[in-house]
Amino acid sequence: MSTASVNSPRTKHKPSGLFTTVGSEWTKIWSLGTSRILLLVAVGLAALAAALFVLTSAVTTGTDIAKRDVFDVVSTSLLGSDAAALTLMVMAAMTIGSEYSTGMIRVTLTASPKRSQFLAAKAIVIAVVTYVVGVVAAFVAYGVGQLILLAQGLDIASVADPRILRLILGSAIMAPLYGLIAVAFGIVFRSTAGGILAALVALVIPSIVGWVGEAGNSIMPYLPGEALHNVAGLTAATSPYAINPGVSAIVLVAWVLVVLGIGQSLLAKRDA
């Protein structure tokens, strides 16, 4: 038998490290019709929800918009950024869930057999894409709120104010936070629905802990929701949940690493 022309130098080859896997995941997310649509939906929804919440705030908060602190108005408009974050969380869950539902995960793990490297690449791409789009959505939501203030001849809040900038950039962290939780649990449950459900549970845990009353005060700042509020500067200094925002940032990173670690431990040992 002849072994003549096998592996002719026709195809150049680079070793496949984390960098190439990130490139592959990047191509995957941008070439998928559904994720491109959801990225646009996220930004559109941010604008819509911001307008809705700011315009109805007189009713929902009982205080007329003219009498409210401008910082509060910005924070209300940033509920639009939360709507975007939920959309981006769904998109993140779908990127991994549809790999399982179609069986494409096997193609992925054949091309990238180092599973921790694949998950790291997926997480990096989801984090970057959801944060960048989350920031765009937050700025859009903020802008919509300011337009409403302008239209009513009220004072606006400048992004030059570090408090406002921190609020916008901080709120946008919600998208990668819940997006990564959705990816990790999308792997755990091998489905989009499982990923979304787990992220929603993570989202409502602080409310449940809140019902316990003061007993929950000591753990509340260490839950993802309140840690995020601390980072964004949404927690009043007088609040029992207020802790150092630097510590809160570490808390958020720890949460993400823990859930990704759970995903990785199952991904590593289970049959694909």
Place this chain on the structure above:
Amino acid sequence: MIEVHGLTKRYRDVVAVDDLSFTVSPGRVTGFLGPNGAGKSTTMRMILGLDTPTKGSARVGGRNYRSLAAPLREVGALLDPAALQKSRTARAHLRWIAQAGGIEQKRVGEVLELVGLGKAGDKRVGEFSLGMRQRLGIAAALLGDPAVLMLDEPLNGLDPEGIVWVRTLLKGLASEGRTIFLSSHLMNEMEATADHVLVIGKGKLIADVSVHDLVRQGAAAQVSVVSPRASELVALLEHTEAHIVSGADNELIVSGVDAPAIGELAARHGIALHELTPRRPGLEEAFIHLTRDQVGYRAKESK
């Protein structure tokens, strides 16, 4: 080269692959035959490091798949042509795989042309027929110009022209010294495609033979005889090793003795034969012949 040693996969109470050992050599097309559920896909998934064997090992080019530095360059695989996200174009699908494997992007256009999807590259794969998805899957397997090609049921859903194309392609690749391993549950599909076959049933290896030998083994088994005095011939044959498989009108199907023996027996008793034909069954019948020896295999299979 694919080397499998004592490969076993046990699910809770089912043994899907049972102590399987074989070698798939380069330079020829090796068929992996067995009915649905025989363990072919499970074996292939273990070779690719997707499923962890309960026992045993599978090596490609002397190494465990998951420890290969450049897996797509070593092995091209197609497990399921439907394993695609439908809203992506064919070109984008190949692009992300190429990137993951560290393969240069110009290869994407080359393999699309090679499988005849040059014009369909920018179509969404959701619009593809099963045949086109098979071609796309084969394109993906060829991206890394691999020394080993492993395809699970690649002829499924292909039109006759597509089947001829795959056969020609695989034979060409084998003649370049590559290892070609493809599975099928249709025996006669393999007859024209493979040089060598591994037959498995219930996760166990039943045969590891060349297609030529397998067909000849089956052929030796039966002879068709047509005679106006068939009933007399039956009486004579009953004193020999022969077994009458069937006898309708004047035609007998005989196994256990070969055509010359029957001819001479008839001649000694002055019985005229109108026809004496060694039956050349296809791989299908050879396979049935082979698996019939597996005690209880057929009965269990039909449950």
